[in-house]
Amino acid sequence: MPSVSLHRGPELTAMVPSVAGMSIQKFHIDVPRSDLDDLRARLGAARWPDELPGTGWSRGAPLGYVRDLAERWRTDHDWRAWETRLNALPQFTTEIDGQNIHFVHVRSAEPGAFPLVLTHGWPGSYLEFLDLIGPLTDPAAHGGDPADAFHLVIPSLPGFGFSGPTREAGWTTTRTAAAWDVLMRRLGYEAYGAQGGDLGAFVSPELGRFPGCLGVHVNAASWGFIPQGEVSEAERATLTDLERERLDGLAAFKADGRGYFEVQATRPQTLAYALSDSPVGQLAWIAEKFHEWAGPTSAIDPDWLLTNVSLYWFTRTAASSARMYYENMHATSWDPSPLTTPTAVSAFAGDVSVRRYADRTHKITQWADHPTGGHFAALESPALLTADLRTFFRTIR
Numbered sequence: 001m002p003s004v005s006l007h008r009g010p011e012l013t014a015m016v017p018s019v020a021g022m023s024i025q026k027f028h029i030d031v032p033r034s035d036l037d038d039l040r041a042r043l044g045a046a047r048w049p050d051e052l053p054g055t056g057w058s059r060g061a062p063l064g065y066v067r068d069l070a071e072r073w074r075t076d077h078d079w080r081a082w083e084t085r086l087n088a089l090p091q092f093t094t095e096i097d098g099q100n101i102h103f104v105h106v107r108s109a110e111p112g113a114f115p116l117v118l119t120h121g122w123p124g125s126y127l128e129f130l131d132l133i134g135p136l137t138d139p140a141a142h143g144g145d146p147a148d149a150f151h152l153v154i155p156s157l158p159g160f161g162f163s164g165p166t167r168e169a170g171w172t173t174t175r176t177a178a179a180w181d182v183l184m185r186r187l188g189y190e191a192y193g194a195q196g197g198d199l200g201a202f203v204s205p206e207l208g209r210f211p212g213c214l215g216v217h218v219n220a221a222s223w224g225f226i227p228q229g230e231v232s233e234a235e236r237a238t239l240t241d242l243e244r245e246r247l248d249g250l251a252a253f254k255a256d257g258r259g260y261f262e263v264q265a266t267r268p269q270t271l272a273y274a275l276s277d278s279p280v281g282q283l284a285w286i287a288e289k290f291h292e293w294a295g296p297t298s299a300i301d302p303d304w305l306l307t308n309v310s311l312y313w314f315t316r317t318a319a320s321s322a323r324m325y326y327e328n329m330h331a332t333s334w335d336p337s338p339l340t341t342p343t344a345v346s347a348f349a350g351d352v353s354v355r356r357y358a359d360r361t362h363k364i365t366q367w368a369d370h371p372t373g374g375h376f377a378a379l380e381s382p383a384l385l386t387a388d389l390r391t392f393f394r395t396i397r
Contacts, residue, residue: 029083042279119155119157132152139390192213193216276316
């Protein structure tokens with residue numbers, strides 16, 4: 001188990017029925033000082049690999065880049081300040097299907113607010129949504145219409161961060177969607193919407209199969225939003241320039257960008273020994289993806305990035321977060337039937353989603369193409385994502 005101290009408060013019996021196994025408890029982060037000291041000692045004693053000159057990012061994260069980040073993590077990064085910021089959020093834990101689930105629950109003061117569950121992916125965390133909380137729960141204070149307010153539920157995926165590690169096999173994105181439906185009903189929300197990117201873009205459409213989920217919004221989507229199989233030359237001749245660019249990006253990813261995927265989907269346990277023992281290894285494994293997948297004009301705050309990596313490190317969830325890839329690739333429960341729930345897509349720079357293929361399996365009612373941003377939309381383009389969410393869910397409320 002992780003050594004993070006989980007300070008739990010009284011059960012919130014006013015929020016949920018007083019039934020065994022259904023309790024919701026307050027959650028407080030307090031990483032032991034010994035863990036902080038251990039991290040700095042490990043960073044200071046790191047064994048560095050050699051590097052071929054002039055290779056840049058072509059073979060992975062460059063030595064100079066990782067060394068600079070590691071030194072910043074060791075000497076300048078203020079985990080306690082971030083801990084204080086995160087503890088200001090209303091955070092909770094509950095057990096669903098035998099698994100501890102951590103989540104943020106921010107209720108809007110607006111009487112007509114609509115419940116919305118936000119789901120992150122890998123190598124991110126619930127921290128990706130920090131800049132969305134204010135605009136979505138209190139639109140009037142952020143130049144918006146109070147009628148667009150949301151109640152937000154922001155869980156950590158099973159096996160990720162404070163929802164980790166997982167305790168048994170089988171935690172796919174489909175099983176996670178079932179857990180999210182239980183969570184929303186446990187919080188008293190019989191009708192709600194879902195948003196997600198990356199793995200969250202797998203969870204959210206599956207959540208759309210439950211009666212309570214009235215609308216689905218995704219970004220950084222892949223499966224179900226891309227062609228299933230090879231595209232014929234005849235069909236390729238009908239593609240727009242943007243569609244062709246996205247399919248070329250998908251081909252490039254399959255050819256030279258999915259090494260991390262193959263490892264996590266086949267040998268997550270072997271990888272985990274290195275990432276759980278070496279903070280530099282965990283840092284490089286995650287930081288490379290934020291560099292590679294962020295939009296060309298995006299700048300990920302290095303202190304945010306180090307906080308995100310710290311979350312994986314302190315909770316020791318390198319193995320359990322990677323396991324979701326393994327579970328999905330070895331699952332037999334995937335539902336291939338079309339999704340009839342209204343679905344919206346925000347496609348940012350670097351996205352590979354193509355509407356003509358998404359329309360075949362989804363009820364697409366809104367599609368927005370953005371030339372800026374990147375894979376981590378909530379982090380890179382919170383204003384654009386907020387606007388798309390407000391527009392879409394006006395049609396659902």
